[in-house]
Amino acid sequence: MTDSSTPKVNYGTITRDGLWNNNVVLVQMLALCPSLALTTTAANGLGMGLATTAVMVASGFSISALRKQIPADMRIAAFVLVIAVIVTLVDMTMNAWMHDLHKILGLFLALIVTNCVILGRAEIFASKNPAGASAYDGLMMGLGFTFALVLLGMVREVLGAGTLFSGMSLLLGDAFRIIEMDVPVYDGMLLFALPPGGFIVLGCILAGKRVLDQKLAGRAERRVAPTDAPACHSAPGG
């Protein structure tokens, strides 16, 4: 696990990349299938996000721990095997001992195997970094994915069904029933509950992130070079 040949790991960078700078959905634009298919409500997005995060942590750790044993030429096949085994074991274990949670997440679990992000992180990160860092990378990428799915789910739920956080109490327990809201009068627009609405909302969120990033970059530039203000004005953002 700790050998000198591995590159130095910067946990701050992993955190920022996973949550924002290299966000799975908002920047890498991977895993769009589960992102669009499941985010009709915020609760669905949260369920899928958390289940994926758990699998990413486990797969990051195991693939990293096995990376010295996996020849480069057959690494993809080995990664797929490891990921499939983990997902299946998680599915069976949850079905047996966390049955109520499984009834809600079971549908998502089977879909996680097809999520290209998990294989992507195995190839890009876990196959080259120590196990601890790989598990942490999985956690951060997973949380970033969860964040994007919940955001997408919230917007689509409000526009498409006229509710917010409906079904959260099924996922998180009865205490969360109070956050389930209903938009008065408005009954929702069918378009946003269907895949095309998902694409529209995702497009708007992507555009919003670009604008936000430009604003942040502009502010950072100004802070670094306060004497250089005129140059800053003429420079195009981004």
Next chain:
Amino acid sequence: MSHDIQTQPSAPGPIKLALTLTVFATLSALLLAVGNTQTLSEIELRRAEDLNAILSQVMPDQLHDNALTNDTIKIVGPDGAPITVYRALQGGKAMAVVLSVTGQGYSGDINLVMGVTAQGEVLGVRVLSHKETPGLGDKIEVPKSNWILGFNGLSFSTLAPQQWGVKKDGGAFDQFSGATITPRAVVKAVKQGLGLVHDNHAILFAGDANHD
């Protein structure tokens, strides 16, 4: 970046690769087999619990003194496939039955269970599984909406068979805004189930409790 992969001692030959992959696959299969045997009985238990829970939702406990899963009869369904019917007995006399019916929804089968008394009255209908659009068609689930409770207490004598349809088709049942196919399928399936109970009344409510 990729020095980890490049610094590996000269690339292994195809036979070594095949062997390594075989070892990996064997270990994976072994792990899964262990996992499966460890969880199998537990999962079966949970499945039985689920079935009992759903059966008790459409069949009040005070209507029977037997274990529903112990008294089953198979009848021929509308498509020729056998349907398992659970009989609710009281002192050996069949009071009501629970049967599962299937509707053709917007995106696949909608599996339902329904309880029906000997008088042909619906005790309750619940959805076992479905693939309808979340936020639209899933209003047939009790946690999402109480639409499906509207079947309770209905029978062909209180609601004529031709009234068993959604309002859009001239029937008595509400459709959902944005989703007509789902409730239409459920109403049709429940009507079909009631019809089955009527057609097989003699077999289902035979006086003696002969288990099969």
